[in-house]
Amino acid sequence: MKFTYLGTSSVEGFPAVFCNCKNCAAARRLGGVNVRTRTQALVNEDLLIDLPADTLHHFLQFGVEAHKIKYLFVTHSHKDHCYPQELGCHRHPCAKEMEQPVLRVFGSHGAYGLMAPFASDNVVVSELKPFDVVELAEYRVTALPARHMEKDGALIYLIDDGEKNVLYAHDTGYFLDEVFDYLRDNGIVLDMVSYDCAYGDKFVADTGGHMGIENIVRVRARLLELGVVNEETIHVLNHFSHGINPLQSRLEKLVRGQGFCVAYDGRVMEI
Ligand SMILES: [Zn+2]
Ligand SMILES: [Zn+2]
Numbered sequence: 001m002k003f004t005y006l007g008t009s010s011v012e013g014f015p016a017v018f019c020n021c022k023n024c025a026a027a028r029r030l031g032g033v034n035v036r037t038r039t040q041a042l043v044n045e046d047l048l049i050d051l052p053a054d055t056l057h058h059f060l061q062f063g064v065e066a067h068k069i070k071y072l073f074v075t076h077s078h079k080d081h082c083y084p085q086e087l088g089c090h091r092h093p094c095a096k097e098m099e100q101p102v103l104r105v106f107g108s109h110g111a112y113g114l115m116a117p118f119a120s121d122n123v124v125v126s127e128l129k130p131f132d133v134v135e136l137a138e139y140r141v142t143a144l145p146a147r148h149m150e151k152d153g154a155l156i157y158l159i160d161d162g163e164k165n166v167l168y169a170h171d172t173g174y175f176l177d178e179v180f181d182y183l184r185d186n187g188i189v190l191d192m193v194s195y196d197c198a199y200g201d202k203f204v205a206d207t208g209g210h211m212g213i214e215n216i217v218r219v220r221a222r223l224l225e226l227g228v229v230n231e232e233t234i235h236v237l238n239h240f241s242h243g244i245n246p247l248q249s250r251l252e253k254l255v256r257g258q259g260f261c262v263a264y265d266g267r268v269m270e271i
């Protein structure tokens with residue numbers, strides 16, 4: 001599986017749209033991997049996760065041939081993950097001669113509510129509830145409940161392409177017990193986990209809607225205890241907030257020797 005991080009910031013971007021804090025000023029000055037845009041990822045060439053307003057920028061910057069994308073899974077309706085108006089561009093006359101003229105879109109209850117008005121013959125939108133399983137020709141995708149935006153029915157996704165599997169856990173606080181139970185009871189062994197790291201090295205209670213490194217270390221330990229991850233599993237930190245997280249090199253230093261990769265826009269994980 002080829003897994004590409006297209007956007008790795010939280011809602012406001014990093015540097016944030018209007019911010020002049022020292023983290024944002026440094027990110028603007030240094031550029032490169034320090035510049036993060038809103039959350040999005042691509043699995044292989046045809047399964048997209050989330051649809052932020054930065055989508056076009058991602059496709060241009062990283063050479064994504066978006067007309068080949070068959071599936072879109074949206075985690076929840078926060079605007080760094082769901083800018084539904086973009087779906088209106090997936091049909092004539094905005095889009096022509098697409099290799100995949102039909103895009104199948106799946107989302108949480110809240111995301112479905114925002115995206116459904118943009119459904120058309122070319123955009124088929126379905127709502128997912130926690131523990132729903134979507135069987136596609138190339139993938140098996142399981143929706144699991146996130147600890148985030150409860151009214152939305154926010155989801156994290158377990159994505160299996162028949163060879164490898166990834167748990168994409170954005171946005172969520174410390175995993176819910178039902179998530180640990182589901183993974184254990186179904187004998188899932190993960191090849192990669194992408195953890196929500198909005199809080200970096202700052203404390204956040206397990207009841208919060210995001211995680212920091214300390215929470216992530218404990219999630220990983222519990223997954224290990226349950227046999228859901230092993231020594232081969234890749235662990236990635238992602239979804240960073242400018243107000244808390246430092247620049248890429250400092251983040252990498254913070255977790256050096258702890259077995260974590262730090263995502264950046266454009267980072268490709270060959271799993
Ligand atoms: Zn987010
Ligand atoms: Zn800032």
Ligand SMILES: [Zn+2]
Nearest residue numbers: 076078148171
């Ligand atoms: Zn969110």
